[in-house]
Amino acid sequence: MQKVVIIGPAHPLRGGLASFDERLARAFQQQGDDVTIYTFSLQYPNFLFPGTTQYSSEPAPTDINIKVCINSVNPLNWISVGNELKKLRPDIIVVRYWLPFMGPCLGTILRRVKKNKHTKIVTIADNVIPHEKRPGDKQFTQYLVKPVDAFITMSEKVMNDLRTFTNKPAKQIVHPLYDNFGEQVEKQKAKEHLGINTNENIILFFGFIRKYKGLDILLEAMNVLKNSKPTTQNIKLLIAGEFYEDRKTYDDLIQQLNISDKLILRTDFIPDSEVKYYLSAADFVIQPYCNATQSGVTPLAYHFEKPMLVTNVGGLPDLVPAGKVGLVCEPNPQDIASHILKLYELGEDHFLPHLREEKKKYSWNVLVNTIKELAK
Numbered sequence: 001m002q003k004v005v006i007i008g009p010a011h012p013l014r015g016g017l018a019s020f021d022e023r024l025a026r027a028f029q030q031q032g033d034d035v036t037i038y039t040f041s042l043q044y045p046n047f048l049f050p051g052t053t054q055y056s057s058e059p060a061p062t063d064i065n066i067k068v069c070i071n072s073v074n075p076l077n078w079i080s081v082g083n084e085l086k087k088l089r090p091d092i093i094v095v096r097y098w099l100p101f102m103g104p105c106l107g108t109i110l111r112r113v114k115k116n117k118h119t120k121i122v123t124i125a126d127n128v129i130p131h132e133k134r135p136g137d138k139q140f141t142q143y144l145v146k147p148v149d150a151f152i153t154m155s156e157k158v159m160n161d162l163r164t165f166t167n168k169p170a171k172q173i174v175h176p177l178y179d180n181f182g183e184q185v186e187k188q189k190a191k192e193h194l195g196i197n198t199n200e201n202i203i204l205f206f207g208f209i210r211k212y213k214g215l216d217i218l219l220e221a222m223n224v225l226k227n228s229k230p231t232t233q234n235i236k237l238l239i240a241g242e243f244y245e246d247r248k249t250y251d252d253l254i255q256q257l258n259i260s261d262k263l264i265l266r267t268d269f270i271p272d273s274e275v276k277y278y279l280s281a282a283d284f285v286i287q288p289y290c291n292a293t294q295s296g297v298t299p300l301a302y303h304f305e306k307p308m309l310v311t312n313v314g315g316l317p318d319l320v321p322a323g324k325v326g327l328v329c330e331p332n333p334q335d336i337a338s339h340i341l342k343l344y345e346l347g348e349d350h351f352l353p354h355l356r357e358e359k360k361k362y363s364w365n366v367l368v369n370t371i372k373e374l375a376k
Helices: 016-030 075-088 100-114 137-145 156-162 187-194 215-226 248-257 272-281 297-303 333-346 348-361 364-375
Strands: 003-007 034-042 065-071 092-097 120-125 150-153 170-172 201-206 235-240 263-266 284-287 308-311 326-329
Touching: 003 016, 003 075, 016 034, 016 092, 016 364, 065 075, 065 100, 075 100, 092 100, 092 364, 100 120, 100 137, 120 364, 150 156, 150 364, 156 170, 170 364, 187 272, 201 272, 201 333, 215 235, 215 248, 215 333, 235 272, 272 297, 284 297, 284 333, 297 308, 297 348, 308 333, 326 333
Parallel strands: 003 034, 003 092, 034 065, 092 120, 120 150, 150 170, 201 235, 201 284, 235 263, 284 308, 308 326
Antiparallel strands: none
């Protein structure tokens, strides 16, 4: 048994990173390890957070030890948390790194910990060079990198970015399955639960809405579909996720394209307990990103066995073998529209056997074993 600490978002914070960290803690526990998550009492100052709230409305997990104690903007807090962890002497600390803003806080905590000459530090790097760049990004990341012993990335793009900062040991693995949102619901029942017409064909855009995710291109693709042959008239786009930027741009585009009748907007935050209904109601999951490292939506689609359409950017096509678990297209409205039609021509059943085979690679044990191997 090893003593493991995960530093990153967890309940009462919400979102994909929190879900991931909690699921990772359970994977360590299943291997008999003693795990605590150290999460943030203050993750972002409000002016840096684009959503409505950082906090979950779901009950706290009862099977994981979560300590809410890190203040991302208070250097005195960083020192005291670092000293506490130094004394605790965990065998492994796993750190989530997704934004350079966190570099000073995490880098300071880890420097204190390293003084115990015992704890090994492995960082899971979701992004090294962020989608939206800000002054100080490079310096903050360099500060984080120094006390870390080894890294894990989940795409080749992030690995290449990491190599511009360090040559320390690093391994690339696939993002494990998000299997913590429950099992698939029968499609008609999921549609009924969401109040969606059971006769409609549903394609799904899922997750926070940010510029780089290309929702604007997908809206234009819906306009192409609307004006194409009659067989496409009952395809509707379900947009499920909160706006992380000004929604006016999207509202104006929808009005200009006159496609509101082709859309179902559910643009509040989707609680964990509702995720399964959105994925289960969809025929296909569409990821029209303009640029990407990797996406947490891909392992979610694998878990619910939903074929995907992804754009040919970043690490997305690496995880979606074309013609087997989905299709790959270029990030423009015409190509996205024609590939949506192709998905329907092939049908869900064409992809199911490949999805079931491919998803076996996405095991949490692979991640836990890789962390332990790197920590040696």
